[in-house]
Amino acid sequence: MLLNITDLHLAFHTGDERASILHGVSLMVAPGELVGLVGESGSGKSTTIRAALRLYGDEAEITGAIDVDGTDMIAADAVTQRQVRASTVALIQQDPRAALNPVRRIGDSLAERLVKVHGMRRPDADQRILSLLTDVGLSHPERRMRQYPHELSGGMLQRVVIAAALSTDPKLILADESTSALDVTTQAEIIAMFQRQIRERGLGMLFITHDLHLAAAICDRIHVLRQGEIVETLHRPDMFRTAQHPYTRVLVDSAPALTRKGTV
Ligand SMILES: Nc1ncnc2c1ncn2[C@@H]1O[C@H](COP(=O)(O)OP(=O)(O)OP(=O)(O)O)[C@@H](O)[C@H]1O
Numbered sequence: 001m002l003l004n005i006t007d008l009h010l011a012f013h014t015g016d017e018r019a020s021i022l023h024g025v026s027l028m029v030a031p032g033e034l035v036g037l038v039g040e041s042g043s044g045k046s047t048t049i050r051a052a053l054r055l056y057g058d059e060a061e062i063t064g065a066i067d068v069d070g071t072d073m074i075a076a077d078a079v080t081q082r083q084v085r086a087s088t089v090a091l092i093q094q095d096p097r098a099a100l101n102p103v104r105r106i107g108d109s110l111a112e113r114l115v116k117v118h119g120m121r122r123p124d125a126d127q128r129i130l131s132l133l134t135d136v137g138l139s140h141p142e143r144r145m146r147q148y149p150h151e152l153s154g155g156m157l158q159r160v161v162i163a164a165a166l167s168t169d170p171k172l173i174l175a176d177e178s179t180s181a182l183d184v185t186t187q188a189e190i191i192a193m194f195q196r197q198i199r200e201r202g203l204g205m206l207f208i209t210h211d212l213h214l215a216a217a218i219c220d221r222i223h224v225l226r227q228g229e230i231v232e233t234l235h236r237p238d239m240f241r242t243a244q245h246p247y248t249r250v251l252v253d254s255a256p257a258l259t260r261k262g263t264v
């Protein structure tokens with residue numbers, strides 16, 4: 001199993017306050033699987049995956065079991081956790097700006113990781129980044145590599161972080177609203193790229209979105225998260241026919257019209 005989260009509870013401590021956010025979340029992603037995590041804003045989607053990668057410090061109180069490709073992320077020391085994050089998993093963060101160093105050129109940020117962590121020669125790393133930036137549909141990719149994050153639009157940066165995620169050939173991608181800011185055509189192209197990697201090299205993917213209809217069009221299985229609890233899991237085929245929970249029905253009825261007809 002690439003990702004196995006069992007009975008995850010999480011509470012944030014801020015000053016004297018304790019806010020309980022996740023209440024027993026369990027989910028799995030196997031190689032070759034595309035699993036959806038869907039829920040409204042604030043339901044705990046980003047918190048779930050950030051906790052799974054142990055990206056929180058003392059402010060988060062975590063219980064439960066988290067296994068990433070055989071590593072017990074609760075028991076692992078900080079060095080091991082970092083290794084897992086660097087080589088096994090790619091997190092595509094919801095805010096692409098937060099993922100990129102603002103004072104480094106795009107090309108340097110992306111290529112350096114391939115040099116440092118994966119031992120690639122710099123010219124090879126540059127070639128790989130250029131080819132991936134082209135694949136994700138970034139205009140003028142060579143020029144973009146010399147630019148800084150603030151010189152690119154939100155949609156362009158989103159493509160950059162998707163290229164960065166694919167560059168290290170991860171076994172597992174955690175994609176947090178990673179195609180939400182893109183136009184429908186680009187979104188479809190990028191999802192097709194993900195699907196190709198899932199099919200061809202057994203990539204596992206957890207696809208986070210608030211768009212249940214998009215998730216239903218592409219995922220093998222969908223977990224519906226509400227206020228820190230998975231209230232329903234939908235399976236192919238006929239995901240919506242089997243939807244029981246009233247909250248899932250609300251999501252089914254409230255999806256944007258563009259994806260409703262299965263445009264993607
Ligand atoms: N570092 C933090 N400290 C305290 N509370 C936090 C922290 N991060 C998130 N929260 C709270 O946890 C809850 C879940 O937030 P989270 O970001 O996981 O939601 P989400 O489902 O990803 O929403 P969105 O769709 O808007 O991205 C929210 O109430 C949020 O305020």
Ligand SMILES: [Mg+2]
Nearest residue numbers: 045046047094
């Ligand atoms: Mg989020």
